[in-house]
Amino acid sequence: MQDAQTGALVLLAEDEPEIADILEAYLGREGFRTVRASDGRRALESHLSLRPDLVLLDVQMPLLDGWRVLSCIRERGDTPVIMLTALDQDVDKLTGLRIGADDYVVKPFNPAEVVARVHAVLRRAGKASRKAGQILRSAPFEIDLENHVASVTIGDEPQTLNLTLTEFKLLSEMARFPKRAYSRAELLVSCLPEGDALERTVDSHVSKLRKKLEDLGIEGVPASVRGVGYRLRELE
Template sequence: TPVIMLTALDQDIDKLMGLRIGADDYVVKPFNPAEVVARAQAVLRRSMAAARQTEPRVLRADPFEIDLEQHEAAVLVGKQRHALSLTLTEFKLLAQLARAPRRVFTRAELLAACLPEGDTLERTVDSHISKLRKKLEERGVEGIPAGVRGVGYKLWSGE
C-alpha cells in the first residue's frame, strides 16, 4: 500500500525518518492541495507499474488464455483453441475479469482499469461487455462474462 505522510514536522531528520520507515512521499503543512493530488497520482503510478512487473505474462482462466504482452486472447472449446479477434477495450475487459474470475467488478472499477483516458460513462462498459459476449458466443462460449444485477460483471457465473 502506498503511503504519503502529511505532517507539520518539517525538519530534515523528520523527513528522513518518515521515508526510512516506509513512506513513499512526505508532504509538509501548509501544502497546496493540487500538489498533494499530483504526488498521490505519481505514487499510484509507480505502485501500479511495480504491480504490473510481477504480473504473469499469460493469464489462464478456463477456457481462456490471454497473452498480456502480445495482446492475444484465445478460448479453448472442446480440444480446439480459437483465437479471439478483440478490440483493445474488449481485450482489457477480458484480461481484467480473468485476473480474478469469480470476483464481481463494478462498472466503475472496469471503467477505471480499461477506459481511464476519457470522460466515459459507466454504461459504456455494458456496451463493450455485450460486444465481447457476442464474440464469445460465436466461438461457443455462453454466458461469459456473467452480469450481476445492480453491481457489475464477473468472468464466471459460479454455477
C-alpha cells in the first residue's frame, strides 16, 4: 500500500545534473512528483509559482546560495525544506536549522535515505498543520477552517462575517501569511471554482470581500500589490 504522501510535489533545487537525476528517479519510484531548479533564482521562482509540498535545497548553488533561498522561503511561509550540502560542519547544520530548515543531509548520501527523510518531514508537517491549522488568527480576523466561519473583532466585539465560499477561501488563504503577496494566478487556482478561469474574476471577488470589510470600518483589506495581486495587509 502506498504512502498517503504519494503525489506530493517536491522542488529539487540542485545544480549538479547527476545528483538531480538520481534523486528524481528515487522520488519518482515512491510516487512523488518533482520539478527541478538548477540555480537559486529559479528555485525561488518555482517555489512561488508552483507552491511545492517540500523543497530539497542544495546549499552551494549559482546566483543565490541555499541559505538565501531558504531565508526567502521562510519569509513566504512554512514549506518544509531539507538542505543538501557537501559541508559537513556543525556550524552549517546550525545555520540551516536557525534559518528554518526542517532537516539536513550531507553529501555523499544514500538517495534512499533522502527519500525516507522526505517522507518523515512531510509526515511531521502534515500532523502539525492538522493540529494547528483549524483556527487561523490574524488580527482582527479569526477564521475557523473546519466550520467555515470567519469573524472580525471591532473594539472588543467579535462579528461574524457574511461571506460567500469564494470570499471565505480568499480571506483564509491570505490570512495564513498576511504580509505575503499572492498573485492572481495563485488565488485563482487555490480559491475559485474550477469553472472560473480568468484572473480578472479574482479581482471581482476581492472587490466584493473588500466592500464587506469596508462596511465594518476595515479599510484597504485585502491590499492591492501593483503588478502582482493582493496581500491581506499593507507592509509596515
